[in-house]
Amino acid sequence: MATDPKRYTRLMGLEIHDAAMYAKYRAAMKPFLDAHGGAFGVDLEVARVLLSPAEGPINRVFTISFPSREANDRFLADPGYRAVRKEYFDASVSRASILGEWGG
Numbered sequence: 001m002a003t004d005p006k007r008y009t010r011l012m013g014l015e016i017h018d019a020a021m022y023a024k025y026r027a028a029m030k031p032f033l034d035a036h037g038g039a040f041g042v043d044l045e046v047a048r049v050l051l052s053p054a055e056g057p058i059n060r061v062f063t064i065s066f067p068s069r070e071a072n073d074r075f076l077a078d079p080g081y082r083a084v085r086k087e088y089f090d091a092s093v094s095r096a097s098i099l100g101e102w103g104g
Contacts, residue, residue, distance in 0.1 A: 008072050008104025009041070009065040013058035018092040022060075025088030029081060036075035037067040054097035061099070069104045 016022045033039070041063035052058055066072040075081060 004065070005103050007065040007067060008069040009063055009102055010072070010098055011063050011100040012061065013052060013054040013097045013099045014060040014062075014093050015057050015095040016060050016092055017094050021088055021092035025084065025092060028084040028088055032075060032078050032081040032084065033064075036071050036078065038064060038071070038075055040064055053099060054095070056095050056097075058095070058097065066104070072104075 043062040044060065046059050046061055049058060066075065
C-alpha cells in the first residue's frame with residue numbers, strides 16, 4: 001500500500017529500553033489514535049543502524065499518519081492520550097526523533 005499524499009505522515013525513530021512497557025503503551029494509545037483518524041504504516045524493530053539523523057541510537061522505526069497535521073496535533077493534545085503517554089511511553093522510551101514528515 002502506497003502512502004496517501006493527502007495524509008500527514010511522520011517517520012519516527014525511537015530508542016526503546018522497555019519493550020514490554022512499550023507494548024502496553026501501543027495497546028493503550030490505539031483507541032485515541034483511532035479516534036483522531038490516525039494509523040500506523042510500516043513498523044520496524046531495528047537491529048543495526050548504519051546512518052541516522054536521529055540524535056542518538058534508535059531501535060524502532062515506524063510511520064504514523066493522520067488525515068491532516070491538525071488531526072495529529074489534536075491527538076497529541078488529547079488529555080486521555082497524554083495520560084497514556086505519561087504512564088507507558090515515558091517509562092519505556094529513552095529517545096524519540098522525527099526522521100521525516102510529509103503530506104497533509
